[in-house]
Amino acid sequence: MIRVQTLTLAFLFIVTLSVFGQNASQFVIKGNVADKQTGETLPYASVFLANTTVGTVSNDQGDFVLNVPKSGSYDLIIKFAGYKTFTQSIQFFEPQTIEVTVKLDVDTRQVSGVTVMAKKDEKWRRNLEDFKIGFLGTSPFAEQCKILNEEVIDFYFDEENNIFEAFASEPLIIENKALGYRIKYVLEGYYVYFNEKYSSYWGYPSYEELRGDKKPRARWLKNREIAYLGSVDHFFSSLFNNNLKKDGYVVQMARDIEGKRYLDRNELDLYQFVKPGATVNSKRLEFEHILYVTYTKELVSEEIGSVINVSKVPVSGNKQRSQFYLLEGKTFIEFEKNGYVYNPLDYLVADYWAIEKMGDLMPIDYINTRSTDK
Structure with missing residues (x-):
């Protein structure tokens, strides 16, 4: 079975802030999403600032608008199924509107020199459990997390270099009932380097508040403080x-x-x-x-x-x-x-x-x- 490491690379997580109304924001990102080869616009692409609660989707014409409440550094992330992830670092030092034209490349990812593990058999399930330990963690909060679309995860093992890899064909949907978030996570890389005895993973999460009445919300607020401090x-x-x-x-x-x-x-x-x-x-x-x-x-x-x-x-x-x-x-x-x-x-x-x-x-x-x- 795959085991997690003693050392872990810091997450590639970037940025800040929540969505305000368009008229209230002086910091705006607007743009259009299209296929790089055909020029055809891509509706309903996920558009968000990584590691924040700021997010939207492109409309029928591929257009989008994001409103940011204050200055800072951000990573704009755009993801559409079957296409490579688009990332662009953006910084606001003064009120302005930043316009971007996004041309997405089709994801023709090829993996060579590795063994593809059979999906949904017993071996796949064992590796899935180890992936969840390495990705979600082992804390009491992690125990209350669930990946809702586990079937999109695949595994590879590079026997020559003794490296285990996991990847997802779609963004992972994670429900964290301890902290009260539904997370859409674009997994860009997950590796266990057995020879070097460490693992790394990185990607781009987008957060959405779970709905709940007064009692669970009070618990979420308390748990969030514990997690943050x-x-x-x-x-x-x-x-x-x-x-x-x-x-x-x-x-x-x-x-x-x-x-x-x-x-x-x-x-x-x-x-x-x-x-x-x-x-x-x-x-x-x-x-x-x-x-x-x-x-x-x-x-x-x-x-x-x-x-x-x-x-x-x-x-x-x-x-x-x-x-x-x-x-x-x-x-x-x-x-x-x-x-x-x-x-x-x-x-x-x-x-x-x-x-x-x-x-x-x-x-x-x-x-x-x-x-x-x-």
Whole structure:
């Protein structure tokens, strides 16, 4: 059976914010979606800002309009069945309307040198279960997630390079009853590298609120706060504002020397490594070696993924601890105030952050009233 890794690549998730009425927004993206070869317009294509609740579909003529409530950096994602995913980075520094003309290429994906696994037999189902562990995670929130269209997932195994791959012919539809979201996820890549002992996956999620009465909504709001606090997004948002200590983070640096890891017991002032970013909205974290991040306001039990929320009381028991480091040749992580990271595939995360996967992931336009990012 396929097993998940000890290290996980950071998600390729990008951007922010929710849909407001067209007249209320000063930041607008509008465009048209068509077939690149024939020029025929494509109606009902999915159009959204990745990792947000902002989304729409193109109309009968392939036209669309997205209204964004404030400035920031975004990834515009357009997906139509049978076509390659369109992505375009967009930044708003001042009120404006950005127009895009989108020509989609037919997806003629060819996979060579790999073994295609039989679909819907016992082996396929075992690999499906392992995929769900690696993709959704093992936390209590992940246990309440369900992929509604599992039949669109296929698996390949590259025997020569010992690499396992999963891909989906359509966006995955995920229902997260713990956090109250229905997620449409465009899976761009899922790999388990057995020789290197890590896995990676990336893609583009779009969030929609589930309907519910007062009782489940209250539970969702509480769970969303638990999921957000201590997350990668919360960490980088806190670092941007130089609030790591206030928000309960302790950072230490470790070095690997001759096959052994040495952890500096002293707390590191990580903000000293933060520099101005490439845009007016971003900053850069420039560092070497390995960073250990302990979140002191939430405990974990001996059972992986179990969470005991003690967010108001720092304690000395089992705390969340994660680590991350830059990949070879990379020198910085660039990020914005809301926790959005420009180059998420340039670093690896491990330990607690590697355990928290789609089952705990929050949209970046989530606003927590107790967060320092107000």
